[in-house]
Amino acid sequence: MTIKGKVKLIGRREFVDLPLLGIFGIEAKIDTGAYTSSLHCENISLNYENSKPILYFTIDLGQSKKFRFEEFRLKKIKNSFGEMEERYVIKTLLVIGKKKIYSTISLSNRDNMRYPMLIGRRLLKGKFLIDVNKIHTNGISLNGFPI
Numbered sequence: 001m002t003i004k005g006k007v008k009l010i011g012r013r014e015f016v017d018l019p020l021l022g023i024f025g026i027e028a029k030i031d032t033g034a035y036t037s038s039l040h041c042e043n044i045s046l047n048y049e050n051s052k053p054i055l056y057f058t059i060d061l062g063q064s065k066k067f068r069f070e071e072f073r074l075k076k077i078k079n080s081f082g083e084m085e086e087r088y089v090i091k092t093l094l095v096i097g098k099k100k101i102y103s104t105i106s107l108s109n110r111d112n113m114r115y116p117m118l119i120g121r122r123l124l125k126g127k128f129l130i131d132v133n134k135i136h137t138n139g140i141s142l143n144g145f146p147i
Contacts, residue, residue: 010130014137016094031118057069091104097137
């Protein structure tokens with residue numbers, strides 16, 4: 001359902017794609033209480049190559065994938081307990097339904113969380129309305145195309 005042709009109605013949980021990372025159909029919790037979006041990562045480390053900082057991390061969603069980023073930031077973010085912590089933040093393309101959004105995503109270990117990804121209000125603002133009675137309004141997405 002689209003309202004005024006711009007804002008899309010979504011549910012409290014949606015399947016999203018991160019096509020530049022080769023990740024498709026990941027279930028994300030929509031969280032208007034969180035400012036930034038967050039993705040479950042492991043083995044997050046910073047190394048230097050020719051005096052340039054390089055960020056390495058793995059994402060294990062059934063199959064472990066290793067990533068290397070040259071462009072990233074270190075940002076202070078409030079965790080789920082309200083405490084400030086430093087996290088690495090990357091920019092990547094995120095797809096929800098037919099909407100493609102280039103956004104910042106913080107990297108954290110979400111092992112103790114139910115969903116591997118959290119979508120915060122910074123990404124949602126002006127693009128989506130949330131109906132908490134609904135889930136998976138766009139179906140399961142494969143290779144960037146909703147079913």
